[in-house]
Amino acid sequence: MISDYRSDPFSEIEVDLCIIGAGPAGITIARRFLGGSVTVCVLESGGTGAETTSQMLCEGSSIGQASFNAANCRMRAFGGSTNVWGGGCIPLSNLDLEARHWVPHSGWPLSYEQLQPFYSRARSLLKIDGHDFGEGSFHTPPARKPPSFDEDKLINRNFVLSPVYFAETYGDDLKRAPNIQVFLHVNALELESCPDARSVRQVRVSSLHGQRGIVRAKQYVLAGGGIENARLLLLSDSVATAGLGNDHDLVGRYFMDHPSGTLGTLTTGAPESVTRAYNRKGGKGIAPAFPELCLSEPAQRENRLLSGRVRPIAVEGPVPRGLAALRGLRKALRKPTRDDSMALEGKIHTGTGMAGSDEPQPARTIGSLALDIGVGLGDIARAMLRKKAGKPAVETERVDVVGFFEQAPNPDSRITLGREVDALGQRKVCIDWRLTSLDWHTYRTAAAVFGSELARACNGHFQLQPWLASGRDESPQIQGTAHHIGTTRMAEHPRQGVVDLNSRVHGMSNLYVAGSSVFPTGGWAFPTFTLVSMSLRLADHLVLLL
Incomplete structure (x- = not known):
């Protein structure tokens, strides 16, 4: 059943599982319990589409090196940001998951082999199950064959476009399920814990129209995204004054995105030779495959770089x-x-x-x-x-080489609570988005590698953007890609992360976190395929508990 809390409020309800957030992570987990005996409550802050009043609850401040608009990088609605996503799916590589000695705080406590079965299952949910994959790429030939490069420097990896919008595709499943109740326009205000702050006893909720209620459950899952997951843990401070799961001051830290910016410009008489294959139009079928031009693993290891990709984009002349x-x-x-x-x-x-x-x-x-x-x-x-x-x-006027990069895990890049409050009286987020010297080293070195190889492939000339000049670290010409990663990172030990290998908050008996906020690193890969795979893994664990 799907209800609007504004017109169908409750004062108290009790269920087996409470999921906060109805984006891809929350919907994936809820679907695991379809038609069973486990009762599930899903709380969604927004409605069925974008709404100004709901979106205003995302507002916050930005104090980092690069500007960050908290209100315009995620969507409060049933289906979450998959209502507006591009559909890109690709698995992480072994290197993305390794503890790389040149990348401080890197390394997942899970291997690719452990994730592989869940990647395989996620294909069906994302309706891309006709595509075989390996670590770091799909095997499906892309719509157009890309040019070849020196594989010690650059490599083409294939991603697949999923046709799935989670609310549109799976909304009816949840609406018909007798054991699942989805509430729209209901906001979680605080996870109220027991006196020892080792378990959640209930969630206080409210609508923007003033209705208030309580949800009690045996198990709770935060699935609100990389910013809101951390925010709600920090807001839950009536017993643990620093917030739940924050015994070691790690909640909100290691905030990452996939920084993107124009690295330089190619001028060439044959622009189509390096742009046509990377154009996302013209693919075959409802889930076509396309290539991305990426830094090779040898190049990353040899130059001590983060992972990254570029898209050479043809810029039209006068139409x-x-x-x-x-x-x-x-x-x-x-x-x-x-x-x-x-x-x-x-x-x-x-x-x-x-x-x-x-x-x-x-x-x-x-x-x-x-x-x-x-x-x-x-x-x-x-x-x-x-x-x-x-x-x-x-006719193409020039080719812009646009880069998309992994961000180095940095404890000083973080989400905190600001002083301003939203319409519900909740403290807004303050985003301190920071880059490290490794990020800058990656941008500059990768720009040179991508630029020279692309110029060679099209017999052209590459001009580096001024912001990448040596010694100019003050004004990075980048922006985020709305891939919020790392604020509740996974680690075996509570001094290194917020959640354990089962995504349970360290020190809490019944509180879990889903989504890319648990990723210790993000590679360059679009996060949704891994996010859904990890949500399936968490759902399997919850099935055993409930």
Whole structure:
């Protein structure tokens, strides 16, 4: 059943399992109990889509080296940020999971071999089960064959685009399940613990309309994302004054994202030779595979680098009038698709956040667009001839080399509570997003490697961006990709992490954390495939307990 807490409130309920957050992690875990005897309550702060009032609860301050807009990098709604995600799925590699001697605080307490069975099961949930995979890549041939590079420097790895939007795909399953109750527009205010702060006894909840209630459960799972998981643990301070699970001041620390920025520009007479294969359009089937150009493992080891990838993006020159009108008419007539949504990956290159938008353009009538099409038929014919020859419709002005990188685990990069409060009276987050010398070393060295290899492949010239000049660490021209990692990291020992190997909060008997906040490192990989796999692993553990 799915209910709206504003119109169907409760004062107290008691269940076997309480899941806080209905994003991919929360929905994955809830589905594991479909139709069984275990009673499950899922608490979701938002509604069925983006809402301004709910999104305002994400607001916070930023005090780090790089600016970070807390309100525009995640979505409070049933389905979480998978309502707007790009669908990219790829497994982590062995190197991503290793304790690398040149990367302080690296290393998972789990191996790839231990994750592999859950990766295999996650394919079905993400409807990509027709694709075989190995560590760090899918085996499916990409839509277009990419150029080859020196494998001691660069390697192409394949990812798959999942067609799954979790709310849309699995909402009906939860709605029909007699043992599962999903409440929308209900916010967890605090995990109230027993006097010894070693177990959760109940969760206090509230709506923005003032309804308040209590949820009691045998087991609790935080599945609110990398920022909100840490925030709720810190807010739960009525017994443990530093917050639950925070005996060693680790909650909120090691906050990571996948920093992204333009590394440089390629000028070449043959831009299609290095851009066409990495264009995400034109794939076959509902779950196509595409390549990503990545730093090879030998290059990472030899140069002591974090992992990273680039996408060479063709930047169009001036668009002829007739073609611009045809594009405008098509956009006006077609229904919205994934590419027109607020897909996080799609917004990276425009410099906007999840809730942002491109510079607004004056609205044009279909009639005026049709008139321009008639005048510009020659433009359209020339564009069609270019496409028939395997070239883009508009001549490429330049190629931007955009990098996406792993971030070094850094205890000083963290989520804390600020002084300002939200509409519920809860302290807002304060984000201190910091880079290390290893991050800067990776950007500069990787930019040189990617740039030189791409220039060689297209017989072009690579120009490094000024922000990467040696000795200029003050103003990194990067932004996040809304992949929030590490604030409740997994470790065998409580002095090294917040949760244990089963994702249970150290020192707590009935509190678990799901999602990428438990990742000790993130590699460069899109996190959802690993996040779902880890959620399946946690669900199996909870089944044994309940």
